[in-house]
Amino acid sequence: MTAVICTKSLSRWYGNVLGLNDVSLDIEPGITGLLGPNGAGKSTFMKLVSGQMKPSSGRTSVFGERVWNNPPIFRRLGFCPEQDAFHEGVTGWEFVKGLLELQGFSSREAADRAVRALEFVEMISDKDRRIRSYSRGMRQRVKIAQSLAHDPDLLILDEPLNGLDPLGKRKIIRLIKDFPKAGRTVLVSSHVLPEIEAMTSRIVLIHQGRILAEGDIHYIRDLIEAHPHVISVECSDPRRLAGILVREEDIARLQFGADGRTVVFETHARDKVFSRLPRLFVENGIAVESITSPDDNLQSVFDYLVGK
């Protein structure tokens, strides 16, 4: 399959700070998730491949054409930035329509397309309200509407699920999953693994400006599961729970929390242990107050991968 986005030794510095370091990557049609903790270089990568920023070194091409300083390429490209980028005094419809006119559509065509795009993101009933009155989720959906209203072949979404409630997230995930059906490409970034997992199985892990891993989510999962996963259980009888847990297989290490009410243990089989835990609690009559997974976040995954 031909790569839609192709980067070769791509680097970008901000003064003395290295934002992206020697990234060579091919992205093919379909949905690709760009996963990395805050400050990993996701937005830098997104802005470089969307022609927003000039690389310090290296090359980027989209559809086989250079992307920096090549405005015609933007007819085939939709970009949804991470930050809000609104004139708050205009309505959602005016905002999308104005940006469509910059794409080269006539006023009438832009008006129609703006309505269709807002309908697609389920914002049609609020299209005539000023953006300053929109909630976070509505703003996010309007930003997505402007990025796909001109029907681009490549959609670049920078943290589109940020700040959304679970229902809003589900809607946006559905929209994103629906988009590439006609052979189009979506590049979406997030720092939350389950969010990316819900959209695609093809992911790119980025950390400290470098690509750590690339490929199928299961491959990344295997990498993650090669490292112990920490689970913390707060319960009424931590000593008894500890006694039960040490007899279980898959528990690598166990200790008590500083508060005396918590058992903290490590496992290499996170999913298996999680499925067994409820039965253990019920059969042994242990009243559980909370179960947390302190390292169930991407930062710790990256810490594992870089061997911290």
Add this chain to the structure above:
Amino acid sequence: MATVRDKGYHHWDGRLEELRFPWWPVTRNGIRLSFQRKYFKFLVAFSYLPAFFFLAGIYISERLEDFRFMVRGSETFLAIDPKYFNTYFTADFVLFMLIMILVFAGAGLIADDMKHNALQLYFSRPLRKRDYLFGKAAVVFFFVLALTFVPGMILLFMKLVFSGSFALLVQYPWLPLSIVACSVLYAVVFASYTLLLSALSRNRRYVTILIFAVYLFSDILFGIFYGTFRNPHFGLLSLKANLQQAGAAIFGQSTPFAFPWLLSLLVLAGLCIVAVAVLSRRVREVEIVR
């Protein structure tokens, strides 16, 4: 039976229209947003007050016999010649109203885009930086030309209509060109001035203050230095004095200040160059906001 609505997104197979003037949507939006501001329409209408007085002057000049009781002693003023047009173009009130309009219509042109991170949305469209800047400058052109070129040409046309002859054009064939040249000079200088200041801050209020302050204080500074040193060359510090000096030269009139008008043109050109330099630094690729 209820209508089933397909809410899916349809692939569009049409051809994209090529934009011959990619800057035009930027300009149209800027003009539209200006007119949405409170009191702006009133301000624009009020700015035409001098043009109406000058139009009345042209009418009266052709009916001096009828208005003799009113214009006793003002016949010199009512001589319709390039000086009459120069008086309109370089009037303090007209220049002040131009500044007022720029405060409303120009202060936020770039400042608002920077404040709202909108540059990244502009530049993810088929729009070059020069299109963006020209689109913004064209908003200023529109308002400046509406208050200079349009009234200037209407005054000239009405003079021809009221007099029923082309004598004025025969005597001063270069007058329409002077009107065009002076209007273009004002448009370019005010566009550079406004965009330069608008690009210096993300806050529209600061820019508003700057537009006023730089215009007024440059003139006050000239007054102070001139009062102290009696050297007219300090007029080069004043934006207003430079515009009046260049305007008088364009209309072939004696300049109001005792220094070469070419120096004023150089100062105004310098302002434009500084504006271009600052704009190309400030309006650039989008930086990451953490």
